[in-house]
Amino acid sequence: MTDINFKDSDRVDERAPAAARPVLTDVPEGPVRWDIIELLFFAYRDFVGDADHVLEAFGFGRAQHRVVHFVSRYPGLTVADLLDVLRITKQSLGRVLKQLLDEGYIVQKAGDSDRRQRLLFATAKGEALVVKLAGLQTDRISHALRGMGPGEAEAVSKFLRAMIDRDDPDKVLQTILQAKAGASAKDVT
């Protein structure tokens, strides 16, 4: 088999004068974190891979998973909320959402205070799918956290939170970031 020639891992970052990055500009220069960058890639690749196999049997893809997941977790989410979370266009969302509605994974209900809004709710069928997929992903997470102390698990959570953009958080993100130890996260509206 072919050898891979390895380069110096932690090279000094000598980028051009870091242009206009509003956030994060005050971060001091340091070695490039190739390790974390690549671990994140592989970890996320395998993390989402868990769900893919099940989704295929349902004729769904990741787009459907994301939508039904967040609707299930945050009942009463509006279309606009969902657009903020997923960062896609309403046309893209519309197509995926229509499938989930047609196949009975999600239902809509007009908002009571604002009847233009379409509040989204997962059906029992939708809930079941979400729980199944989240169970697979939880298996992987539990496996990864096994043997780690509570302080270490807390460090993981703290790290992930700090990786997320805090400027202009949407409703769902706000809920997640505010959720401290063991707060149940339902009801966004």
Add this chain to the structure above:
Amino acid sequence: MTDINFKDSDRVDERAPAAARPVLTDVPEGPVRWDIIELLFFAYRDFVGDADHVLEAFGFGRAQHRVVHFVSRYPGLTVADLLDVLRITKQSLGRVLKQLLDEGYIVQKAGDSDRRQRLLFATAKGEALVVKLAGLQTDRISHALRGMGPGEAEAVSKFLRAMIDRDDPDKVLQTILQAKAGASAKDVT
């Protein structure tokens, strides 16, 4: 959740029939880790978002980023290696690779022991792009790790490693997983 798809036909003929997922099956039931699942989603969304803006200016997408990143980091990677890492088909890779070759971000060289192989190397231009993008992502990582103790940072690394499938790791993954605390690993074979 962003990209990184699965499915392989064409290649992986000799791989073990991943029918039974041997790992992770013995994990006991427990509460669903909604928190980590969603934190991973948002963290990864923003993590890859950093690079997206720069890539757009180059007329590239995430596919090109992944390819030039791994080629730059692991010079002499073969096409087959890259397919293992990215988990895409050779047809998909071919298109993206051709662009990077045509535009001078990557060069090929026939393998010396096996002249059928095309060893891939990043050019200075390719290196520069990779370092620029990795710098942005490092900024975010450094920001997230700031204020965390060395034990906590180690916990993050340990968690991410444990999130990755260990069965049948490809060459690149093996290298990454073997690299212990700050060791600049060279020569695995």
Add this chain to the structure above:
DNA sequence: AAATTTATGTCAGTCATGTTGACATATCTG
């Protein structure tokens, strides 16, 4: 030496999911 396997490339078509732009409808708000 011949046959087979392997590493890679390529043509051709399809699908999923993202995009933009334009426009319609209902409803809320000043």
Add this chain to the structure above:
DNA sequence: CAGATATGTCAACATGACTGACATAAATTT
């Protein structure tokens, strides 16, 4: 009432996955 807002929809297009089939050169096996 006038305008802004929340949502839906039509149409076209781009990217990056996919499948299947086939081609070539080089290595390996028989």
